[in-house]
Amino acid sequence: MKPFDTPDLHKRHWLAAAGTTLAAVVLAACTPNTPPAATTASEAQPAASAASAASATTATSGPFKVAFMYVGPVGDGGWSFAHDNGRKAVEAEFGDKVQTSIVESVPEGPDAERVVRDLANQGNSMVLATSFGFMEPTLKVAQDFPNVKFEHATGYKTAPNLSTYDSRTYEGAYMAGVLAGKMTKSNTLGVVASVPIPEVIRNINSFTLGAQSTNPAIKTKVVWINSWFDPPKETEAATALINGGADVLFQNTDSSAVLQTAEKMGKRGFGWDSDMTRYGPKAHVASAVINWGPYYIKTVRDALDGKWQTNQSWWGVKEGAIDLVGVADDVPQDAKDKLAEVKAGLKDGSYSIWKGPILDQAGKEMLAKDTVADDKFLQGINFYVKGVEGNLPGAK
Secondary structure (H helix, E strand, C coil): CCCCCCCCCCCCCCCCCCCCCCCCCEEEECCCCCCCCCCCHHHCCCCCCHHHHHCCCCCCCCCEEEEEECCCCHHHCCHHHHHHHHHHHHHHHHHHHEEEEEEECCCCCCHHHHHHHHHHHCCCCEEEECCHHHHHHHHHHHHHCCCCEEEEECCCCCECCEEEEEECHHHHHHHHHHHHHHHCCCCEEEEEECCCCHHHHHHHHHHHHHHHHHCCCCEEEEEECCCCCCHHHHHHHHHHHHHCCCCEEEECCCCCHHHHHHHHCCCEEEEEECCCHHHCCCCEEEEEEECCHHHHHHHHHHHHCCCCCCCEEEECHHHCCEEEECCCCCCCHHHHHHHHHHHHHHHHCCCCCCECCEEECCCCEEECCCCECCHHHHCCCCCCECCECCCCCCCC
């Protein structure tokens, strides 16, 4: 794990481990009338040389080809599923003007470069790499394919033909907290967390701050699993939190295992990244969802109109990228009213989640009274706010 002062810690990071068996990847042609065609990583085309790649050009006729590369399976119900919903929104918006394809379950390791390069060689005019561990491979390939437009989710490095984009997931976490504070009976909330980087720590803290806004007595317990997608570990962590007194669960992991565990054990929980109501209808309080559709539609439209340019985007409720949906009928009306107030304020910019005074666990003031955190502060968070129990892994 990198130290907290490493500048790229706030993004989704390289999770591949040495010796891990390469997961199969599926390359699916996903035009509306074309069934997916499976392709494994070993069947992909070999990497082109830099010389031949540099001379490659995009197709000048036919539909605009857009490829999406996912770190997990589309059926995860979470991160990759949400990105694929965005891809479908692009197809619905542009019809036969575009042709999309996907490669799913690509490990965040050395093989990612080969997959990105293969997608560029296939004549795609745009390639979207949707996890932090794809950043360096995408940057390298982008240099060899100057006529292809590359987009990287959650990264921070750009190039003349490489943009980055992200979503303000902490806004969804805060809104979930607003409801959690009213739904808990034990005043103990539980969070199943993936990896201890500022992105995830920011979400845990925002969830806690939201809960404190409706119930100052709450406390938050956290179990880290050091993985984005590991249903068995997520299940174990959720079980441990419930056994430790938590009666409302939140997660920053990619599967539906946490909500399903809450359902089995008679507790409540939230969906993450997409609407997970169907995975635990009795347990489900609401789902903090990412809608990648607005961004994907914009960037594809810009490319079609010849207006695409390198940019770094971070979208939230204001842009229609973050929402809290599927609110349960038994959520108290005052909590629903508070949620509506917060959502409206985030939409028009009048509500600030991270506004001081904000204290850390030890009571140290991290954000002064009436001070609103800027993006630099938010992207470097490496502390628990007051109300979160336990030690932060890796903290000195």
